[in-house]
Amino acid sequence: MFGFLRRKKNTEPVAEPVRQEQAPEEHTLATPESSTPTEETAATTVSPPSEPAEIAPVEAMADKPKSRFWQQLTRSRSSFTEGLADLVLGKKQIDDELIEELEMRLVLADVGQTTTQALIDELQQAVSRKIVNDPEALFEKLSQLMVDRLQRVHQPRPPLNEHPHVIVVCGINGAGKTTTIGKLAFHFKQSGRKVMLAAGDTFRAAAVEQLITWGERNQIPVIGEPGRQDAASVLFDAVQSARARGTDVLIADTAGRLHTQGGLMDELKKLVRVLGKAQPDAPHEILLVLDASIGQNALSQARLFHQAVGVTGLIVTKLDGTAKGGILFAIADELGLPIHFVGVGEQLADLRPFEPQQFVDALLDREAI
């Protein structure tokens, strides 16, 4: 049953779940190290970070407080379901008005014309074949079609067999790369991996400092320091250092670049080549960070990054702050690239392994959430 229908019928307000904040604890932080591979990380005791770190394992969160994910998708869900109950209630049959309203809402949620049309065509076929007979069955069918579309491109990430398993994170300026790297590091640490970061964004001095701060929050080493110019040499050093330390996962930041900036795209290709020289088969993953709030523009960005370096998977950020959650369906349909994670906030634990069913349930306000 869909929550937005149930609420209207019962006319009972449904309480939004309240987020539990963790009491801050004292942390032992490792100071960021220099690029010398043999240097040991010095540990100092410092005050708790100002940001409340959520320390529940991300994997465990996937099945426990689902209500939090539900809450984080409030804007996308509201734009999709608000007012639908009024339209549906009182209707015993599916009519053109209902189908047109659904179509409009899919387009407004940035599902995109092509994917919206395909979904609506499939719904209409199900109606004309009498597979679907009433509005509630129509939503059920829509939900199933949406999950199918995401499931088609859903793939597990490669196993972390190499030491280090090297991940390059790329994207345009401000997409959320550095923040996502901090959250990714937390994700891997929570699953018991030894993680290291490489500050390959030598373009913007503050980016290195920002990455060092994320390293401190996660108590993991960061290779690279402000002032270094050559991103390729930072990444090369980082692979050597990670290997010497038996690191499981090395995550490399890169400078934000517009997909239209040919010179910078060439630099990204060079970084990927250099990593391959530092370690055969590296990088093992090239993750493109896309900001959900830019909607359909994310598609052209993804195409050009993919052409340049062969993106292995996507991380879609800022889903919490946008009503354009539907972009994930356009991404799945038109790019065929797997979405591995979604960013739903600015805290360490606000990165979720992407699960199609869970996402559609939250978007369509399914009771299961």
Ligand SMILES: Nc1nc2c(ncn2[C@@H]2O[C@H](COP(=O)(O)OP(=O)(O)OP(=O)(O)O)[C@@H](O)[C@H]2O)c(=O)[nH]1
């Ligand atoms: N609400 C929300 N904000 C996010 C999310 N991910 C990143 N941000 C914010 O987006 C802004 C840009 O993030 P950065 O990580 O600095 O982006 P970047 O891609 O590294 O930027 P450049 O270094 O300029 O290329 C910051 O204010 C982040 O806190 C998210 O999932 N949700």
